[in-house]
Amino acid sequence: MQWHIPAKPVTARIAALLAAAMLFLIPWTDTAAAHGSIVDPASRNYSCFDRWGSDHLNPDMAQEDPMCWQAWQDNPNAMWNWNGLYRENVGGNHQGAIPDGTLCSGGNTEGGRYDSLDAVGPWHTTDVGSDFTVELYDQASHGADYFQVYVTEEGFDPSTQPLTWGDLELVEETGAYPPAQNISFDVSAPGRSGHHVVFTIWQASHLDQSYYLCSDVNFG
Known part of the structure; x- marks a missing residue:
């Protein structure tokens, strides 16, 4: 069991992207009421926000990152509120x-705001090995009663x-x-290759x- 002080590279990146979001005048949750998400390997909506939050109107996203493109088109608040899927x-x-x-929308959470995260297709992946670390960033420092981490079985195709x-x-x-803004822990999921989904429940x-x-994730 371990907990960590805030990771400067993560918080700095988030601060920069939030500032960029304000420039586009699209509504998003006030950080004073913010919560958190898995940032490594990045959750689907945090990943889309992290890579496209400052450039979400770029038409190249449709070809370069089609799953994030459909998510942004469906409901931009799913990305601006990357920390509110509960x-x-x-x-x-x-x-x-x-x-x-x-599962990826939390069962039609927030009136369907996150439904685009359930879409089947070639989501952007994070490369991992059989043993990897799960990292939570929690702006409100709620702490955790527990985490449960699931990984899709070999043979499952998220696309x-x-x-x-x-x-x-x-x-x-x-x-x-x-309570801490940054929590990380190690998991092991041997016997897998290629594209899989890591499904984390944070209580x-x-x-x-x-x-x-x-x-x-992509198991190498």
Whole structure:
């Protein structure tokens, strides 16, 4: 179990992108009420925000990054609010609350704001090995009751198949973490190659508030 002081490169990048977002006058959640997300391997909406937040009107995104393009077109607030994909009062019954095919949106969270994250296709991936580190950035320092990390089983193809609970293997369940902006922990998911989805459940400590976060990875 470990927790970390804020990582300057991550926070500096986020601050720069948030400043860029203001220039475009698109509505997004006030950082005073902000929450967090998995930033490495990056969750789908954080990844789209990180790479395109300061250039989200660039038409080249349609060819260079089609999954982020469809997400930006569907609902830009899914990216501006990359830190707000959560549900409340689930009571630990995650599979009961989140239907198959809607895991990456947290089960149609926020009136469908994040539905584009469930889209099937060639999402941008982060290269990882069998052993890798999951990093949370939490602006509000909520802490965690626990994290549960699932990885899709070998043979699953995120570019053609919707994500279901039956496609996932639980590879890590942590204990509690005290409040901090940066939390990281190691996971192991051997026997995989190519494009997979890392599905992280972050149970925040301050309320019964559960975050559901899909990160696309490439096992080398």
